[in-house]
Structure formats: structure tokens, C-alpha cells
Amino acid sequence: MDDGIADLEAGSWACHHAIACTNVTDGLVAEFEQFNRDLDAPRPGGDTFACYRAYWKADESFHRRIAEATDNEFLLGAYSSIEGHIQRFRLMVHNDMSGEHTVREQQATINAFRA
DSSP states (O other), X not given: OXXXXXXXXXXXXXXXXXXXXXXXXXXXXXXXXXXXXXXXXXXXXXXXXXXXXHHHHHHHHHHHHHHHHTTOHHHHHHHHHHHHHHHHXXXXXXXXSSOHHHHHHXXXXXXXXXX
């Protein structure tokens, strides 16, 4: 069951990324880079609630901006209805609160948008 959910999540984000790539601009890539810097900044601060909240917000902003970049209200609405569940699922699957994997994944996504 977990593999099926992970496959669904991966397929959903592949779709969002593919559509968003058609709308990519230098400004959009710069936004993604800032979100990733914002994501990475609180990680060395430890396990405080404030650090975790800043990390979560930066991660959520990154993914929301991808959904927004699709210019598809249906996809944005779908993302909005499940975004909190996706964030919790990602933490469960990775079982890692350091966020290191997320920073790497988002950098790979940014590199793909640049290509």
C-alpha cells in the first residue's frame, strides 16, 4: 500500500512539474531557489518548533508555487485540498526530520526547470 501511495505522489508531482515546465521563466526559477534557501536555513537550528515551522512553510511554498505555475485552477485546487496530507506523508516515508533529502529533491527539481 505504501508503494502505491508513493507512486501516486510521484506521478502527481511529475504531472505538475511537466506542466509547470512549459511556463518556466528565470523569475520562477529564482523563486524556487529562494524557497530552497528558505528551506535549508532553519535546518541547522535543530528540532525547535520555530525551525520546523519555517522548514514546513518553505517546503509548502515551493510545492504550491509549482501548482500555481501550471496556470491550471483544477490542479491548484486539487493540490490545495491535499497539501497537508502530502507533507505529513513525505515525513512518514522518509522518517527523517533533518530535511536534507527535501533540499536535495528540490534542488534536483530546480535543475530540471533550468534545463
